[in-house]
Amino acid sequence: MRNKESGSNKTNISGKVKSKTFQITLLLSKMAVAYTVLVLFFAVFVAGFILLVMAAINFHFFNSEIPPGVNQPVKLRIIHIILISTAVVGRILENIGICSQVSFLRYVQGRKTPGVDPKLFIKDLWFEKVPVRIYQPKVPSASQRRGVMFFHGGGWVFGSLETHEKLCRWIARESESVVVSVGYRLAPEHKYPAAYEDCLNATIHFMNNVEYYGVDPARIITCGDSAGGNLAAAVSQTLAGRSDLPKLRAQILIYPGLQVLDFNLPSYQQNRGVPLLLRERAAFFALQYLNGDASNVEEVLEGSHIPPDMRLKYRKWVSPDNIPEKFKVRGYKPHKPHEFKAEVYETVKRLCEPSLCPLLAEDAVVHQLPESFILTCEYDVLRDDGLLYKKRLEDNGVPVTWYHLEDGFHGVISLFDYYGFRFSAGKRGLDSVVKFIKGL
Secondary structure, three states: OOOHHHHHHHHHHHHHHHHHHHHHHHHHHHHHHHHHHHHHHHHHHHHHHHHHHHHHHEEEEEEHOOOOOOOOHHHHHHHHHHHHHHOOOHHHHHHHOOOOOOHHHHHHHHOOOOOOOOOOOEEEEEEEEEEEEEEEEEOOOOEEEEEEEOOOOOOOOOOOOOOOOHHHHHHHHHHHEEEEEOOOOOOOOOOOOOOHHHHHHHHHHHOHHHHHHHEEEEEEEEEEEEHHHHHHHHHHHHOOOOOOOOOOOOOEEOOOOOOOOOOOOOHHHHHHOOOOHHHHHHHHHHHHHHHHHOHHHHHHOOOOOHHHHHHHHHHHOOOOOHOHHHOOOOOOOOOOOOOOOHHHHHHHHHHHHOOOOOHHEEEEEEEOOEEEEEEEEEEEOOOOHHHHHHHHHHOOOOOOOEEEEEEOOOHHHHHHHHOOOOHHHHHHHHHHHHHHHHHO
């Protein structure tokens, strides 16, 4: 009886050992499979990343160019390739249904906000229904401060309170001014005139409540870069004839986009492929802002979206003839617009409204504008927009301070300190802005 029990126990033990061995073997097999899958996934990821970077590099070198005079070209190439790679990832995510490319790019651009600033009080508020961020110097002031209404760039599609945080902090600290950064609504979700209306309403709200922020009502300034420069110019024009509000002290336009009649001006031809704003993208952003549809971008680039009589009417303001000859020597060829297409004009005709195209405002408005500062960059498609507006202001008796970055490119001001990529031209341009503000 005991022998039978002993044999049975041995059999059970042997069976348990075999079962345990089988389980261990099975576990090891699963781990091996998991490891193999992980290695393959990593290999595919690395290969995909390499292909992505190679594609971005290929796109950069075949679709863009960096002239010899551009400031720190290697850094600019790296940033442009990073931006292209990010855009490709966004497109992939959009195609597989995770999120839109625009949403992804906005998330990446605005994902990091700097911490507490020892020299500034920073607070997020709402002016009417518009989000704003206010930067107030902590150092005591014997008198009321200047107030700067800042409108960020980004083609009306990108940009936020976060993307221009460092820039606004710098202006507030160095000029000892109160800076109000406006988080206006973006296209294509919010079409024209949403961004303009937000900037205008926020500015009016600030003007009516400046005493709460220690700001001198006689020293309020509008300021913006790129699309923000467009908005600053449009807001300044709207407020120029208002007798119920304080008069603006100045406007600061940093490489502004001010017209969409002619995308073949010298600067558009010469800098069509220079990062960070290519010629096609300039037209694309304008159409996204206008109606959220860029299907007519080729017609707009060709110039077939403007009736001949209207083109003739505005030629006195938008013409290569008004650009100094020294800016035409770098490969400019006069361009004849393609045949006018009435159906395209019907789709985009609001592009000619001054609140979207400030360069087309009447002289009666322009001559009322405040003292102005315009910054332009040699290697920027928007250079001539700034030059043409400079001439219009001066022709109407408006004092203009002009600062031109001979080695600058579009967006360089925002890159004065960009995650370790520092551009000396951007710092010089920003210093010129601060100097102008301090002189008001």
